Amino acid sequence: MNIIVPVKQVPDLVEELEINEDGTDLDRDYLSYKLNEFDEHALEEALLLKEEHGGTVTVIAFEGEDTDKALYTAIAKGADRAVKITNDLPPGTPNHVLAKALASVLSGMEYDLILTGVQAADDRDGQLGVLLANYLDVPHVSVVSGVAPNNGAVTVQKEYAGGVMAEFEVDLPAVLGVQAARQTPRYAPVSRVRQVMRQAEIEEVEASDTEAEVGSSIRRMFKPEKGAGAQMLEGSPEEIAEQIIKILQEKGIKK
Amino acid sequence: MSQDVFVVAEHLQGKIDDVTYELLGKARELAGQSGGHVVAVLMGSGIQDQAGSLGAADKVLYMEHAALENFNPESYAKALSHILEQNKPRLTLIPNTSMGMDLAAAVSVKNNLPLVAYATDVQFDNGQVVATSQLYGGKINVESVLEGDSSVVSVLAGSFPADAGKQDGSPAVETVAAPDGLDQTRVRFKNLIQPEGGDVDITQQDILVSVGRGIQSEDNLPMVEELAEALGGALASSRPIVDNKWLPKTRQVGKSGLKVKPKLYFAVGISGAPEHIEGMKDSELIIAINTDPEAPIFEVAHYGVTEDLFDVVPALTEKLKS
Numbered sequence A: 001m002n003i004i005v006p007v008k009q010v011p012d013l014v015e016e017l018e019i020n021e022d023g024t025d026l027d028r029d030y031l032s033y034k035l036n037e038f039d040e041h042a043l044e045e046a047l048l049l050k051e052e053h054g055g056t057v058t059v060i061a062f063e064g065e066d067t068d069k070a071l072y073t074a075i076a077k078g079a080d081r082a083v084k085i086t087n088d089l090p091p092g093t094p095n096h097v098l099a100k101a102l103a104s105v106l107s108g109m110e111y112d113l114i115l116t117g118v119q120a121a122d123d124r125d126g127q128l129g130v131l132l133a134n135y136l137d138v139p140h141v142s143v144v145s146g147v148a149p150n151n152g153a154v155t156v157q158k159e160y161a162g163g164v165m166a167e168f169e170v171d172l173p174a175v176l177g178v179q180a181a182r183q184t185p186r187y188a189p190v191s192r193v194r195q196v197m198r199q200a201e202i203e204e205v206e207a208s209d210t211e212a213e214v215g216s217s218i219r220r221m222f223k224p225e226k227g228a229g230a231q232m233l234e235g236s237p238e239e240i241a242e243q244i245i246k247i248l249q250e251k252g253i254k255k
Numbered sequence B: 001m002s003q004d005v006f007v008v009a010e011h012l013q014g015k016i017d018d019v020t021y022e023l024l025g026k027a028r029e030l031a032g033q034s035g036g037h038v039v040a041v042l043m044g045s046g047i048q049d050q051a052g053s054l055g056a057a058d059k060v061l062y063m064e065h066a067a068l069e070n071f072n073p074e075s076y077a078k079a080l081s082h083i084l085e086q087n088k089p090r091l092t093l094i095p096n097t098s099m100g101m102d103l104a105a106a107v108s109v110k111n112n113l114p115l116v117a118y119a120t121d122v123q124f125d126n127g128q129v130v131a132t133s134q135l136y137g138g139k140i141n142v143e144s145v146l147e148g149d150s151s152v153v154s155v156l157a158g159s160f161p162a163d164a165g166k167q168d169g170s171p172a173v174e175t176v177a178a179p180d181g182l183d184q185t186r187v188r189f190k191n192l193i194q195p196e197g198g199d200v201d202i203t204q205q206d207i208l209v210s211v212g213r214g215i216q217s218e219d220n221l222p223m224v225e226e227l228a229e230a231l232g233g234a235l236a237s238s239r240p241i242v243d244n245k246w247l248p249k250t251r252q253v254g255k256s257g258l259k260v261k262p263k264l265y266f267a268v269g270i271s272g273a274p275e276h277i278e279g280m281k282d283s284e285l286i287i288a289i290n291t292d293p294e295a296p297i298f299e300v301a302h303y304g305v306t307e308d309l310f311d312v313v314p315a316l317t318e319k320l321k322s
């Protein structure tokens, strides 16, 4: 099975995020980026499928912050090909535009399956995978946590709430929005990534279509009220522990 | 072009999900402003009687077809696209749930409608639809203006009270014919898989100590488990802990896990992503330990601690035991 995994760098959410002066984007000067965690799962699932059933894995990403590093890391993990889309599409470009551009690139490629992360931290205008599938006119299932080939189709599990899952059979080619790979995404040692950077090549392509109707724009970005309800407890760990016990006693949770 | 506000009803195993009522309540308010009607869209097979529970709507559009018996990303998207094409409502609200994710972006492309996702609020402002989305793991809110005279907003579950949308009544039910070829799909529903029962039912516990990725390693779990024991409660967790197979799925709180409402929810090293908050925000007392003062968990917590969990948790356990 030939699998394509589009991946995206997103701001690292563990860092402090600041908003720019006119309040319509993040202040991107000091942001650190990392691969969208659900894309990590999509890549892992693709590599597992390749190991079990053969085929190839191609990772594809838009040019941007640390894109090369992300692509080389994917090769170090076992991807066969890395492709970079070189159009000038700055971070924060709406997903409709990215999906349309990806569709124009992918329609010239051979694939059975496209695995995307189910969502990303900055998907304001909808999830990339579902948009992409509809531009390509191929079937899609999102929130997937299990994929198995089945006579030219795939059997997938889609998660609902409360641990209930639905099983679907999906004709290929198809797009799946991966929630979780069957195992924790593998890790590529830095030495291996360095080696790949010397040996492997990233292919470059230009998307022919970056015109999508988005139909919405950002008016304002703001941080939620900090600790809107939370009263902060301070002091040494022991003092904090005493305050917590007092609260629990007052609420009748602890005698 | 109508001024109506459409709500896509979500159902599983013959039961309408609460998120539908949350959206219906909001739609009532919005339709009051736009001067249109609230229309619930119900797609399924043999569930026409469910329309009676959608009394907050003025009208229910019901599409009955064998291909709609169980949710199917392809047949449902086709059906919804057909309904929106025929009706062109001012605004369509879709739950930003597992099912809704497969619909909202699909009809956005199929019907060329603007879409804003992850919304926690929707308003009409000077005749325009304005939606506020919770992005970046709940750390940033983004207000978007949607253009055009018909658009789609997908709304996070738990954003509005369900009570406002739970009204008795018998809305007019209009049956809509299914589009041709609805059963010719490339996606086929096979079956539902029910979760395995666990040792502990976390939805029935008064006290939950819930652990997140801040715990770093499986080896550190006993430390948190000890705290749970000292408090007389059970251990729960965020999703990554379950994905790592450190705890069984039955311990997962959130959108794709369980919804809990204990007397005490003690969150340890959990950031408070919207998908997690959805499952625990109605807990009576929430205490959170997280070194990041901007962690969204502090927006729903009653008490917060920004110290290292590896210092506070053992100190608390010891004091509770003595």
Ligand SMILES: Cc1cc2nc3c(=O)[nH]c(=O)nc-3n(C[C@H](O)[C@H](O)[C@H](O)COP(=O)(O)OP(=O)(O)OC[C@H]3O[C@@H](n4cnc5c(N)ncnc54)[C@H](O)[C@@H]3O)c2cc1C
Pocket (backbone or CB within 6 Å): A014, A118, A119, A143, A179, B211, B212, B213, B214, B215, B237, B238, B239, B240, B241, B252, B253, B254, B255, B256, B257, B258, B268, B269, B270, B271, B272, B273, B274, B275, B276, B279, B289, B290, B291, B292, B295, B307, B308, B309, B310
């Ligand atoms: C469709 C879908 C459904 C989902 N369903 C669920 C669900 O049901 N439940 C769920 O939980 N998630 C769910 N998620 C995942 C969710 O988006 C988040 O990825 C997840 O909740 C993050 O878990 P976390 O808070 O444990 O990890 P992180 O977000 O990584 O947070 C770890 C936190 O620990 C803090 N920390 C680190 N070290 C320390 C320390 N020493 N002391 C104190 N604090 C520390 C950090 O500051 C950070 O805030 C879902 C996602 C999708 C797309």
